[in-house]
Amino acid sequence: xxxxxxxxxxxxxxxxxxxxxxxxxxxxxxxxxxxxxxxxxxxxxxxxxxxxxxxxxxxxxxxxxxxxxxxxxxxxxxxxxxxxxxxxxxxxxxxxxxxxxxxxxxxxxxxxxxxxxxxxxxxxxxxxxxxxxxxxxxxxxxxxxxxxxxxxxxxxxxxxxxxxxxxxxxxxxxxxxxxxxxxxxxxxxxxxxxxxxxxxxxxxxxxxxxxxxxxxxxxxxxxxxxxxxxxxxxxxxxxxxxxxxxxxxxxxx
Amino acid sequence: xxxxxxxxxxxxxxxxxxxxxxxxxxxxxxxxxxxxxxxxxxxxxxxxxxxxxxxxxxxxxxxxxxxxxxxxxxxxxxxxxxxxxxxxxxxxxxxxxxxxxxxxxxxxxxxxxxxxxxxxxxxxxxxxxxxxxxxxxxxxxxxxxxxxxxxxxxxxxxxxxxxxxxxxxxxxxxxxxxxxxxxxxxxxxxxxxxxxxxxxxxxxxxxxxxxxxxxxxxxxxxxxxxxxxxxxxxxxxxxxxxxxxxxxxxxxxxxxxxxxxxxxxxxxxxxxxxxxxxxxxxxxxxxxxxxxxxxxxxxxxxxxxxxxxxxxxxxxxxxxxxxxxxxxxxxxxx
Amino acid sequence: xxxxxxxxxxxxxxxxxxxxxxxxxxxxxxxxxxxxxxxxxxxxxxxxxxxxxxxxxxxxxxxxxxxxxxxxxxxxxxxxxxxxxxxxxxxxxxxxxxxxxxxxxxxxxxxxxxxxxxxxxxxxxxxxxxxxxxxxxxxxxxxxxxxxxxxxxxxxxxxxxxxxxxxxxxxxxxxxxxxxxxxxxxxxxxxxxxxxxxxxxxxxxxxxxxxxxxxxxxxxxxxxxxxxxxxxxxxxxxxxxxxxxxxxxxxxxxxxxxxxxxxxxxxxxxxxxxxxxxxxxxxxxxxx
Numbered sequence: 001x002x003x004x005x006x007x008x009x010x011x012x013x014x015x016x017x018x019x020x021x022x023x024x025x026x027x028x029x030x031x032x033x034x035x036x037x038x039x040x041x042x043x044x045x046x047x048x049x050x051x052x053x054x055x056x057x058x059x060x061x062x063x064x065x066x067x068x069x070x071x072x073x074x075x076x077x078x079x080x081x082x083x084x085x086x087x088x089x090x091x092x093x094x095x096x097x098x099x100x101x102x103x104x105x106x107x108x109x110x111x112x113x114x115x116x117x118x119x120x121x122x123x124x125x126x127x128x129x130x131x132x133x134x135x136x137x138x139x140x141x142x143x144x145x146x147x148x149x150x151x152x153x154x155x156x157x158x159x160x161x162x163x164x165x166x167x168x169x170x171x172x173x174x175x176x177x178x179x180x181x182x183x184x185x186x187x188x189x190x191x192x193x194x195x196x197x198x199x200x201x202x203x204x205x206x207x208x209x210x211x212x213x214x215x216x217x218x219x220x221x222x223x224x225x226x227x228x229x230x231x232x233x234x235x236x237x238x239x240x241x242x243x244x245x246x247x248x249x250x251x252x253x
Numbered sequence: 254x255x256x257x258x259x260x261x262x263x264x265x266x267x268x269x270x271x272x273x274x275x276x277x278x279x280x281x282x283x284x285x286x287x288x289x290x291x292x293x294x295x296x297x298x299x300x301x302x303x304x305x306x307x308x309x310x311x312x313x314x315x316x317x318x319x320x321x322x323x324x325x326x327x328x329x330x331x332x333x334x335x336x337x338x339x340x341x342x343x344x345x346x347x348x349x350x351x352x353x354x355x356x357x358x359x360x361x362x363x364x365x366x367x368x369x370x371x372x373x374x375x376x377x378x379x380x381x382x383x384x385x386x387x388x389x390x391x392x393x394x395x396x397x398x399x400x401x402x403x404x405x406x407x408x409x410x411x412x413x414x415x416x417x418x419x420x421x422x423x424x425x426x427x428x429x430x431x432x433x434x435x436x437x438x439x440x441x442x443x444x445x446x447x448x449x450x451x452x453x454x455x456x457x458x459x460x461x462x463x464x465x466x467x468x469x470x471x472x473x474x475x476x477x478x479x480x481x482x483x484x485x486x487x488x489x490x491x492x493x494x495x496x497x498x499x500x501x502x503x504x505x506x507x508x509x510x511x512x513x514x515x516x517x518x519x520x521x522x523x524x525x526x527x528x529x530x531x532x533x534x535x536x537x538x539x540x541x542x543x544x545x546x547x548x549x550x551x552x553x554x555x556x557x558x559x560x561x562x563x564x565x566x567x568x569x570x571x572x573x574x575x576x577x578x579x580x581x582x583x584x585x586x587x
Numbered sequence: 588x589x590x591x592x593x594x595x596x597x598x599x600x601x602x603x604x605x606x607x608x609x610x611x612x613x614x615x616x617x618x619x620x621x622x623x624x625x626x627x628x629x630x631x632x633x634x635x636x637x638x639x640x641x642x643x644x645x646x647x648x649x650x651x652x653x654x655x656x657x658x659x660x661x662x663x664x665x666x667x668x669x670x671x672x673x674x675x676x677x678x679x680x681x682x683x684x685x686x687x688x689x690x691x692x693x694x695x696x697x698x699x700x701x702x703x704x705x706x707x708x709x710x711x712x713x714x715x716x717x718x719x720x721x722x723x724x725x726x727x728x729x730x731x732x733x734x735x736x737x738x739x740x741x742x743x744x745x746x747x748x749x750x751x752x753x754x755x756x757x758x759x760x761x762x763x764x765x766x767x768x769x770x771x772x773x774x775x776x777x778x779x780x781x782x783x784x785x786x787x788x789x790x791x792x793x794x795x796x797x798x799x800x801x802x803x804x805x806x807x808x809x810x811x812x813x814x815x816x817x818x819x820x821x822x823x824x825x826x827x828x829x830x831x832x833x834x835x836x837x838x839x840x841x842x843x844x845x846x847x848x849x850x851x852x853x854x855x856x857x858x859x860x861x862x863x864x865x866x867x868x869x870x871x872x873x874x875x
Contacts, residue, residue, distance in 0.1 A: 048458060074460035082455070090451045091444065098441050099448050103460030105441070109469055112442040113433060119440075126441050162459060311683045357862030364622045367683050368812045369861060371624070372854035375809060379851055450678075499805075503691060510684055542695035549688030553681050554673045 001026040001201060002047070002078070002170055007056030009042055009225075016042045018225040019056070024170060029196050030203045031212045034222035035245060040205045041083055043222070044172050048080050049073040060170075075103065077169035081159045081176060083205075087147050094143040096158060097130035100165035133165045136198075137191070153184040157191060164195065171195060173204040177211065189215055213237065221245070258572065272424055276417045285416045287532060289488060291525045292423040293481045296430050298508040298520030300477030305506075306514035307438060308470040309450025311363060314354070314370035315505050317377035318475040320497020321347040322482030324381060327394040327492045336400035340483040347479025348472045355471040359464060374499050382494040393493030397486050419488050426484060427521070430477055434517060437473075446470055447515070507545050511552055513561030522561055589720050594838045596721045602834020603734030607789040608807060609814040609826035610741065611782035617758040617821025618778045619671060621679060624686035626786065627808015628693035629666075631801065633659045633787025634794040635697055638708050648711040648795075656787045663783030664776045671779075672772065690805075697801035705798035730792040737788055738827055741781075745823065754778055758821050806850055813857045 002024040009017040017039045024030050032040050045051040047058055049070045057066045060076050068076075088096050105126055111119040134140045137157045142150065150158065156176055163171055176192065177185040189211055196202050206212050212219065212233065219236045221229040223245040229236050236242055279285045301315045325343025330336050358369045381388045388394065400422070402410040413419055437443055448456040449463045456463050486492050495501070504527075505520075512523025531541055556563055612626045623629075636658050641651025670689050674682045712725035745751035757764040757774045765771050797803075814833055818825025833853055841849035 050454075050458075070457040071460045071462055074458060080458060082458075086452060086455045088448050088451045088455065091447060095444050095447075099444050099456070099461070100459045102441050102445060108442065109437070109473075112437055112440045115436065123441060162455075166460070305680065309678065309680055311680050313687070354858070357858070361861055363679055364616075364620070364683070365816055365861060368622055368809075368816060369858055372809055372813065372857055375806065376851050376854045379848070383848065450680075503687060506684065506687060539695065539699050542691050543699060546688045546690070546692030546695060549691065550670055550685045553684045553688065554670075557677070557681055 001061060002203075003059040003062075004043070004047070005057045005059065007043075007046060007053045007058065009039075009046060009051060010054040016225050017046065017053075020222075020225070020227055021056075022220050022227060022230060024201060024203050025218075026169075026201055027196070027199075028201060028217040029192065029215055030201075031216035031219045032203065032205045032222060033207070033209075033212060033219060034228075037224075038222040039225040040222055041174055042225075044080055044174055044205065047073070047172065048078060071103070078172065079163035079166070079168035079170070080172035081163050081174055083174040083178065085152075085155050085159050087155060087159055087162070089147040092144050092146050093139060093150070093158060094127075094130055094134065096147065096162050097133050097165045098126050100133075100162040101126050101129050104166050129165060133161050136164075136194070137161045153180055153187065156180065156188060160188075160191065160195070164200065168200060170201045170203065173202065175205055175207065177206065177208060185211060258568075261568075276420060282416060285420065287528055288525075289416065289420050289423055290485075291528050292420070292427050293485050293488065294505070294508060294528070295521040295524035296423075296427050296484075297478045297481035298505050298512070298524045299427075299430055299434060299517070300474040300481070301505045302474075302509050302514065302517075302520045303434060303437075303446070303477070304470050304474035306509060306516070306519070307443070307450065308446040308467055309363075310359070310467055310471065311367040312370045312471065312474070313367055313499070313502050313506075314374040314377070315474075315478050316499055316501030316503075317374040317497050318347040318351060318478040319482035319485070319501060319505075320377060320381060320492075320494075321350060322479030323486040323492045323496045324388055324394070324482075325479070326483035326486040327397045328387065330398050330487070331394065331396065336398070336487055337403075340400075340480065340487075343483045344476050344479035347482070348476035351472045351475030352468070355468050359467045359471065371499070374497075374502055378494055378498045381497050388494075391494060393491060393496075395491035397490045397492070399490075400487055413487075419484075423484055423488070426480060430480070431517060431521070438517065450515075507549060509559075510549060511545075511559055513559030513563070513565075514557070516559070516561040516565065519559050519561040523559070526560070592719065592721050595835065596723060596727075598835035598838030599831065600727050600730050600834070601838060602831035603731045604789045604793050604830075605807075605810060605814060605834050606827045606830025607734050607737055607785050609811045609818070609830045610738065610823060611785040612808075612811045613815045613818065613821055613823060613826040614754070614758070614778050615782040616815055618754070618761075618775055619682075620820075621671065621682040622686060622812060623666075623671075623689075623782075624683070624808070625666070625689035625693055626782070626811060627804035627806070628690050628697075629659065629662065629783045629804070630786040630790045630807055631697060631799075631804030632662065632693055633783070634708075634790035634799050634803070635701055635706075636787065637791045637794065638701075638706055638799060642708060648709075652788075652791045655791060656784050659787035660780040660784040663779035663781070666783070667776050667779035672775070690808075694801050694805070701799075701801070703801060705800045707798055708795045710795040724796070726792075726796055730796070733788065733792045737785060741785070742823070750777070810850075810853045813853045816857060817860055 004020055004022050007017060007020045008015065020043065032043065034040055042051065046053050049065070049068045049072065052067045057064060059065065060078060063076065065073055065076060088099060105122040111122075131140065131143065134143055137160070139154060139158060139161070142154070147155065147158070160171075160173065160176060173192070177188050180188065185208065192202055192204070192215060216233055218230070218232055220227060221236060221239070221242050228241045228245060229239040231239075275288065276285075279288065297315065297319050301312065304310050304312045322343045325346050326336065326339045329339035329342065354369070354373055358366050382391050384390070399419070400413045402412045404410045411418065413422060438446070445456070445461055445466050448461060449466050453463055482496065485496065508523030508527055509520045510523075511527060512521065513519025534541055534544075537544070552559060558566060608626070608630055612623065615623050615626070633655060636655035637651050640646050640654045640658075641648050644651075646654060666689060670685050671682060674685055710724070710726050712729060714725050715722060716725060745755060753764075753769055753774055754777065757769060757771055761771060764774070810833060814826055814829035818829035836852055837849050840852050
């Protein structure tokens with residue numbers, strides 16, 4: 001479904017990602033892991049168009065999206081979250097979700113100004129879709145609270161929700177359980193499973209090994225910008241190269 | 254979705270009534286003039302608020318677009334064109350020039366954009382002072398006619414030769430602009446503006462075309478400024494480069510910030526409260542800017558929500574406390 | 588030909604002033620990432636302080652210069668502390684607005700204390716001399732000389748001293764610098780002091796030739812911004828080169844094309860260049 005082909009990213013002498021190729025298969029949960037600085041977030045940035053690859057290509061359903069701008073990539077059904085929880089913190093919970101859905105609508109300037117019937121329909125549709133997603137996330141009661149009032153875990157769920165509200169084909173999650181305690185991590189893991197169950201392909205970056213082993217269908221391991229292993233959890237776990245890369249590095253259980 | 258508590262609606266109704274009845278209780282022509290000016294400044298400030306308060310783009314050229322509207326109407330009406338055509342055309346010209354400036358510069362960093370608008374404002378000011386054939390140079394243009402009367406079936410005609418006539422025209426425009434802004438801002442589209450202000454990278458990644466959003470707010474805001482400027486010209490009967498100067502921009506900025514950024518009533522409150530304050534502080538004439546400069550700094554650091562924003566926050570706290578006592582009550586306030 | 592050389596000389600003289608003022612501004616913008624809109628007004632205040640110390644108190648030109656520059660350094664530190672530092676973690680627009688507030692404050696301050704009439708600082712070196720067919724006063728030569736000395740001095744400071752290197756470090760990577768134990772706040776304060784101080788030097792050199800007025804800093808400040816953006820924020824060579832270039836363009840353009848629109852050249856060029864290259868002439872920004 002999503003194919004990364006020989007992608008390299010160079011930053012003035014520093015090679016962040018080197019000749020990377022992998023694929024995300026429709027319907028799977030793929031995990032990208034690797035020591036800090038391995039280039040994992042860079043890969044996401046390259047896919048979503050925040051960064052342009054120095055060389056190589058990226059395809060979604062065989063459509064070349066290399067170098068496309070972020071909002072163009074978003075329109076192809078690829079959504080992401082950020083490592084540092086990125087929300088519209090000056091707005092309310094429901095606003096965040098309505099914004100996530102907005103680009104699918106024709107809620108533009110003139111429609112809004114003149115309250116056209118089409119506007120009313122889209123506005124209602126957006127609100128409804130946002131509330132549905134909030135239900136799915138378990139945040140429906142807090143819909144009119146401002147973001148800072150939410151707990152850290154709720155904010156992380158909200159961030160996932162924003163990426164999900166327009167029913168993307170692929171969801172890229174960058175450390176969705178960063179900083180959460182075990183109980184909270186389990187809730188988010190459960191949420192990710194439910195996301196896949198209702199039809200979205202998931203690719204996540206994570207550090208928590210136990211969580212990954214139980215959640216992912218396949219794993220891609222990066223180190224120093226290169227892929228050093230790829231396969232189902234059991235294989236990767238016993239791959240020598242992976243063990244060496246993590247020796248001396250941090251392994252979260 | 255975006256409802257307001259009842260007592261706020263009542264307050265607005267009272268203010269509206271007071272505004273409509275003003276010509277009956279205003280003490281003298283001098284104060285009436287100040288009030289009319291405040292209405293026009295409120296229109297301009299509301300436009301600036303759209304760009305600055307809601308979309309988070311610092312524009313320091315607002316006075317210039319006000320001036321473009323003013324000079325547009327001045328030149329056209331003196332050439333015999335009806336005010337009713339000159340006004341929208343001037344506003345459109347202001348919007349169009351805003352588009353030309355915005356297209357290349359809204360792609361750059363916020364700080365560059367701010368500087369470019371500042372520079373553009375100065376250019377307009379210099380040009381209006383020097384292009385004598387068009388703008389009358391430093392003397393400006395005078396003898397600008399009032400808007401031509403509008404015939405109304407059965408009632409005769411609406412004339413604008415008196416202050417009262419101009420006052421109602423200005424209030425009508427203000428209400429129209431506020432209504433349009435209300436529709437724009439309290440909607441999902443309005444959320445787009447605020448999304449760009451709050452977190453541009455996230456806005457990008459949820460598929461919002463942030464560049465287009467900024468452009469729309471800039472053009473719309475400048476249209477509104479041009480509208481206000483055009484009315485100013487007809488009201489004053491004369492324009493000079495000071496109608497396009499950076500001092501005007503700074504005044505608008507003060508109205509918006511002190512009144513309350515990102516609130517609809519904020520700039521209106523600022524546009525009335527501050528000139529009134531300045532009138533009372535006549536004896537402090539040269540110290541006025543000193544105080545406002547310092548106030549601007551203090552407010553933006555410690556009370557960035559301004560007067561109206563602060564009042565709303567207070568309102569919310571009170572409502573929250575009330576809700577704790579009565580679990581059934583409460584509208585969602587915004 | 589004489590006219591041409593004369594214009595070139597004037598261009599270089601004004602260019603020196605622009606270069607120094609832009610230099611101070613680029614340092615501050617490189618460190619803070621926020622435009623200090625009040626920078627031109629720091630220049631203006633520097634000129635008035637010179638008047639105060641040199642004429643009102645009677646210290647004379649040179650002593651007055653030293654004291655006023657030091658005083659302006661202090662003003663810079665104060666400005667950083669009470670206006671910009673509280674806004675470090677706020678959205679950038681808040682800092683812009685605070686900058687505008689400072690600008691208004693400084694201009695009215697000068698207006699209140701010294702009035703709107705132009706003031707004259709007695710020119711310490713009014714004697715005219717002739718060099719290569721150019722007639723000029725020694726003071727004007729002093730402007731150029733002073734600027735060159737200042738630029739060289741600053742260059743040495745930035746490259747050869749630990750303090751200078753520290754400033755560069757913070758300008759390049761604020762967080763990284765913090766992690767290595769550099770007191771970023773102190774560096775900001777110092778940079779502001781240098782920025783204000785250099786503006787004061789420029790004012791002290793130039794103002795005996797022309798009159799002082801509260802609004803004299805406004806347009807100069809804006810031109811400094813143009814130079815900094817085109818030359819690249821934080822780039823000292825960019826500021827210097829840009830300053831001299833602008834001085835020359837204005838002198839020649841003003842002399843041969845139009846004196847009234849002389850100021851417009853800079854601004855028009857800015858809008859034009861930003862349209863083509865949004866990161867500035869020498870900007871080297873990665874995406875986003």
